[in-house]
Amino acid sequence: QQQVKQSPQSLIVQKGGISIINCAYENTAFDYFPWYQQFPGKGPALLIAIRPDVSEKKEGRFTISFNKSAKQFSLHIMDSQPGDSATYFCAASTGGTYKYIFGTGTRLKVLA
Amino acid sequence: DGGITQSPKYLFRKEGQNVTLSCEQNLNHDAMYWYRQDPGQGLRLIYYSQIVNDFQKGDIAEGYSVSREKKESFPLTVTSAQKNPTAFYLCASSSRPEATQYFGPGTRLTVL
Numbered sequence: 001q002q003q004v005k006q007s008p009q010s011l012i013v014q015k016g017g018i019s020i021i022n023c024a025y026e027n028t029a030f031d032y033f034p035w036y037q038q039f040p041g042k043g044p045a046l047l048i049a050i051r052p053d054v055s056e057k058k059e060g061r062f063t064i065s066f067n068k069s070a071k072q073f074s075l076h077i078m079d080s081q082p083g084d085s086a087t088y089f090c091a092a093s094t095g096g097t098y099k100y101i102f103g104t105g106t107r108l109k110v111l112a
Numbered sequence: 113d114g115g116i117t118q119s120p121k122y123l124f125r126k127e128g129q130n131v132t133l134s135c136e137q138n139l140n141h142d143a144m145y146w147y148r149q150d151p152g153q154g155l156r157l158i159y160y161s162q163i164v165n166d167f168q169k170g171d172i173a174e175g176y177s178v179s180r181e182k183k184e185s186f187p188l189t190v191t192s193a194q195k196n197p198t199a200f201y202l203c204a205s206s207s208r209p210e211a212t213q214y215f216g217p218g219t220r221l222t223v224l
Contacts, residue, residue: 034213036215041220042218043218044202098160100157102156104154
């Protein structure tokens with residue numbers, strides 16, 4: 001019940017296309033859902049995050065869609081660029097705890 | 113310039129030796145964390161500390177030890193009891209339980 005299931009494991013998208021990464025969870029106590037971007041050999045960097053009181057959050061080309069009833073959330077990267085090629089991790093946490101549960105990551109490659 | 117520093121970037125160790133990884137933050141964050149990352153896997157929590165002189169085991173604490181004598185420092189020791197220590201180690205910090213975790217650049221440990 002503490003798992004966050006992330007798919008797909010890898011994704012190849014043409015430049016200008018839309019990249020979509022999905023995550024699903026079971027624990028309804030989760031109330032904070034961040035996405036991290038990680039380049040090879042670097043630490044993850046926060047990309048965008050959402051709380052369950054909203055269904056969508058947009059920052060530039062990055063959008064999180066949140067479906068509370070389905071216990072799913074997804075990252076959409078619009079107009080994908082080669083510079084977006086990285087590994088993306090979703091995560092979930094419960095208010096009052098410091099513990100993040102991470103998905104297993106999606107390796108995105110955007111072809112020029 | 114605020115942030116999290118980890119040193120060294122690369123570390124090589126012979127089997128049977130203990131080794132200590134450094135993590136320092138100047139963000140004035142209360143909480144600090146250590147994660148382990150293996151290829152194709154998500155981040156797994158080793159230890160976390162919510163306050164100075166206090167820390168808790170994460171999901172994979174066996175073979176590791178930590179200390180938190182200062183707010184800004186959270187060193188991780190990989191002991192000879194850790195059966196498979198070769199991995200990428202990430203340190204993170206956050207200001208409060210529900211706040212975002214920020215990651216350092218990581219240390220890649222290789223056991224020869």
